[in-house]
Amino acid sequence: MEREFVSAEDLDALSERLDEVSSYLHVDEKRERVAELERASAAPGFWDDAEAARTTMAELASVRDDVQAVDRAREGLEDARAALELAAEMDGDEELLSEATQTAASLRDKIDELELSSWFTGEFDHGDAIVTIKPGQGGLEAQDWTFMLFKMYMKYCERRGWKVTINDCPAAEVIGIDRATFTVEGKNAFGMLRAEAGVHRLVRISPTDAKKRRQTTFAGVEVIPVLPDDIEIEVAPDDIRVDVYHASGPGGQGVNTTDSAVRVTHLPTGIVVTCQNERSQIQNKAACMQILKARLYELELQKRAEALDEIRGPKTDIGFGNQIRSYVLYPYQMVKDLRTGVETGDVDAVLEDGDLDRFIVxxxxxxTGNE
Structure with missing residues (x-):
């Protein structure tokens, strides 16, 4: 079978896509912004206001990243063109054609990533995310399914190089976990992960049923943004109740040996946030307050608008008829997103390795209507 190599027309098409993405991302404006921020950061007294300086440096890193990503893609495009032209001069040299083809494949992946980033136009899309997983219908099985999803997302975040802080993940009495809440830090974390908000359905042979019957279980995933420092949410001390208890982790192991886990209850709304990841009550309370403020902000958005699709997706019961994705392990193997039709038979790659990009993209x- 004759091997297919990249053509000049293929590279032209990639060049057009790169031009479009560059325009969507406003790279020319960002290039000017990089220069402006670099001048500001080099000015005397820049670090006198440490908080303002950190904000400036964070913006500089973000805009510079977009500019450099487009520049690297253009360099890759030129490398592919050079290899292709040299191959033509050498009567179709296959080694050079192979090099051009591999470079083009890598370039295509980079443009896909840039294109995805250009679709994120929400206020918080480029920032960090707080993810909560809760068991739904299915009893003990749902708690085990919650733990399976938790591990899947840990793998996915690892694949993307995101930093994860586990805020709360208490073990269930028999199997799995009662819930999980974790913060994800990384470029476009909220924009990417909001695709996961909704009900996830699992079909498999029950590991707790002696008769090995098929069981359907559900878990709900909530994704909300970490609020930027310039958004302030006031929480009156009299409006919260703080309880302290002994921490425990998945599988029953103790996270630490002190009563450092913290539960914060917002009395006016009934919102409850728990955190047991840190070693001290003070740190855990600070983490709880960050999550509480994000949820109160979300609640305020709900009051202003009947639907919250832009932030978390519509609220639904975590059960039959409301799932966004099905994971079938028996009688056949298939993971299918019911919104987009994207599916795969490689369930281990999804659940064990966190291979979620095909579903999220x-x-x-x-x-965005870019199908």
Missing amino acids: GYHRWA
Whole structure:
């Protein structure tokens, strides 16, 4: 079978896509912004206001990253063109054609990533996320399914190089976990992960059923943004109740040996946030307050608008008829997103290795009309 190599027309098409993405990302404006921020950061007294300086440096890193990503893509495009032209001069040299083809494949992946980033136009899309997983219908099985999803997302975040802080993940009495809340820090974390908000359905042979019957279980995933420092949410001390208890982790192991886990209850709304990741009550309370403020902000948005699709997706019961994705392990193996139709038979790659990009990218293509 004759091997297919990249063509000049293929590279032209990639060049057009790169030009479009560069325009969507406003790279020319960002290039000017990089220069402006670099001048500001080099000015005398820049670090006198440490908080303002950190904000400036964070913006500089973000805009510089977009500019450099486009510049690297253009360099890759030129490398592919050079290899292709040299191959033509050498009567179709296959080694050079192979080099051009591999470079083009890498370039295509980079443009896909840039294109995805260009679709994120929400206020918080480029920032960090707070993810909560809760068991739904299915009893003990749902608690085990919650733990499976938790591990899947840990793998996915690791694949993307995101930093994860586990705020709360108490073990269930028999199997799995009662819930999980974790903060994800990384570029476009909220924009990417909001594709996961909704009900996830698992079909498999029950590991707790002696008769080995098929069981359907559900878990709900909530994704909300970490609020930037310039958004202030006031919480009156009299409006919260703080309880302290002994921490425990998945599988029953103790996270630490002190009563450092913290539960914060917002009395006016009934919102409850728990955190047991840190070693001290003070740190855990600070983490609880960050999550509480994000949820109160979300609640305020709900009051202003009947739907909250832009932030978390519509609220639904965590049960039959409301799932966004099905994970079938028996009688066949298939993971299918019911919104986009994206599916795969390699369930281990999804659940064990966190290979979620096809579903997340597929969702954003569908949501933005770029299918």
